[in-house]
Amino acid sequence: MRGLRKVLTPFAPDQSGAVSVLYNLGGLIVIIDAGGCTGNVCGFDEPRWHGARAAVFSAGLRDMDAILGRDTLLVSKIASAAERIDARFVALVGTPVPATIATDYKALKRMLEKKVDLPILTLPTDGMKLYDSGESVAYKELFEAFAGDDVRASEGEELVLGATPLTYGDSYTDVTLEDIESIRGRRLVAASSSGIEAARLTGKDYEIRSSLAEALLAGEKIEGKVLVCHDEVFGKTLRDNGIDCDIATFFTLHDEIKQGGDIKITEEDEFTSLALSGRYDVIIADNCLQKLAKGYEGRWIDAPFFALSGRM
Amino acid sequence: MRREAVTYTAKQVAELGRDNIPSELLSGQGLVYSSPATLAYNSPGAEGFGVKRAGLSVPESVMLIVSPGCCGRNTSIVSSMPQYEDRFFYLLMDETDLVTGRHLTKIPDAVSEVVSFLEGQGKAPRVVMICITCVDALLGTDMERVCNACEAKIADTGIRVRPCYMYALTREGRRPPMVHVRQTLYSLLAPMEKDPRSVNLIGNFAPMAEGELQRYLLEAGVKNIRQIGACGTYDEFLKMASANFNIVTNPEARASADDMSRELGIPYIELTRVYGIRQVALQYQALAQAAGITIDLADDKQEAEQAVFDLREKYPDLTFNIGECINADPFELALSLLRYGFKVDEIYATLAPEKFRYVAKIAELSPDTKIYCNMEPTMLYYDVSSSRAHISLGKDAAYYCPDIPNVAWNEDVQPFGFQGIKELMARIDRALGEVTA
Structure with missing residues (x-):
């Protein structure tokens, strides 16, 4: 049945992706939820939370707040926090609750701008899309708010986009607000699907490359036909380095990467069919997918993917 | 500008009175800081027995979580425990489901498919719990009716289907999720002959x-x-x-x-x-x-008193910081420790008006005990350096006080009564002993 998961747990959602991009940028991040979504983000999808405190807050919505659409109360809570917390911007991150009650983010932004003297970012994530989508939304909002025409940085200075912990685990690369402000003058590397979306927004040329895949290649000798199930950039990097592979991804597969055997998959049994098709000598994927490939007799190379398994 | 976590002393709170508790110490008054305590509470599936684990307390039960993907995301923590293998299933909602409610018509088929899948593995369940979340709370979904439709769909199996409500939106309502889930569990019981023993x-x-x-x-x-x-x-x-x-x-x-x-x-x-x-x-x-029974509690009471006496003799100036991720009411525990002659420097807990009576008594014994609220946004700036505590109690207190010994005291299997007091004293002694050693 479409949408039914019998083996895998749900993947990192868009709201986690949005927070992942914003996490270390010094903003006051407000997840518009009752509390559970914030628990999922900070308690599970954001490994950096365990290492350092960050200004990530739940709006603490209650049923009557949602039913009556008490935006004024929400604005007042945020304004009160903004007075007492040092922040460079305020980001409102959506969840299923505002999606259900059709929260008007533009109105919220206008109301907040009258109370808080900081840039207001609104990210209408809804918990039903996947993390790469949320990361892309976050980059778009950041660029609109902070990417100026500053070209002081030298053309040779590299800026990696899309290397958040959700794709890269503990090998993530943080981006700073200063990076965003000087993005027009930087040499861009799209390190994941959301990195491609972000780089495209700038209108500049960019390189597509995954250091994670390069690290894997440095430690493994891979021969034969390969199925790689990870982020699309991870797969493309393997291919660019001479691996004969097809890419299967649960996340976005851009046309500029897609080749003949590549496929965007959604359901568990789609992966099972591919794995057991007999076409592949090697599968490179997170070990959590092995349960879907019972009977596969080829070589399996573990490629941890936090957004899938929550494993670093 | 120097930023600080908002705190009030027990004396200040007591003087303000039950009806004037500072808003920074209460729940629902502002944004909620992502502290360990609020995350554990906020995310009913994350730690301890939230709705998901609680819903599977019934033996031979499985759970179908019908929700946006985000609601089931952290279940992989629980799923990795051996006793929960093959017990969680998910029917993921998309935006069209949200608008049309069509996911409700898919649930009986999903339950049927899950049951067939488990039967194929020789693990047929006796109960299927259907867990729904904030979205269906707002949509006003009639889950009793959906569960009846599920039972009809698999009528030949005799499997019961019951709803679990993981409605974080209602956690301060009349029937919060952890109250409701218990009602769901025991609603499976049918009248039978009484056994007086x-x-x-x-x-x-x-x-x-x-x-x-x-x-x-x-x-x-x-x-x-x-x-x-x-x-x-x-x-x-x-x-x-x-x-x-x-x-x-x-x-x-x-x-x-x-x-x-x-x-x-x-x-x-x-x-x-x-x-x-x-x-x-x-x-x-x-x-x-x-x-109508006789209980001789003299020996147990004496043993608890002895355990307290021994710890106090060994550590006469012992000072505690107490969190709220703990098998205790932190204010009652603080008061009890003060009455035993120990000191309590800081308490990290949300203060509900019904707890005020403890604070009033704490203020009499230890007016300078500081009270912080885990939910308060300025806890971002909490600085433990001014605390004089030797040990912290509660899992969340370890987060605030990383450099002193901690007794988490939040295990699933909990001792009770005199035994709880004795074991707590023993654990405190052990934690302090490990540092000394």
């Missing part, structure tokens, strides 16, 4: 640690002491309906006890987890009176 302990999901309470009941002639977490099979769980009376050990089970009293004719007695020796003794005396 059977008693249920309800409130905990994991079995209560063996201790004096069970011994008192056995000495009074009780033969069967049943707890949901100790039932190995569904049929054994169903025998809880034969109990002569229920002992409620967690106030969140009170509504279930009311239901069982009404539907099954099982009366109940409530015991509260407290750490004051005198209060524990009074509770047992009340239990003896209500149940």
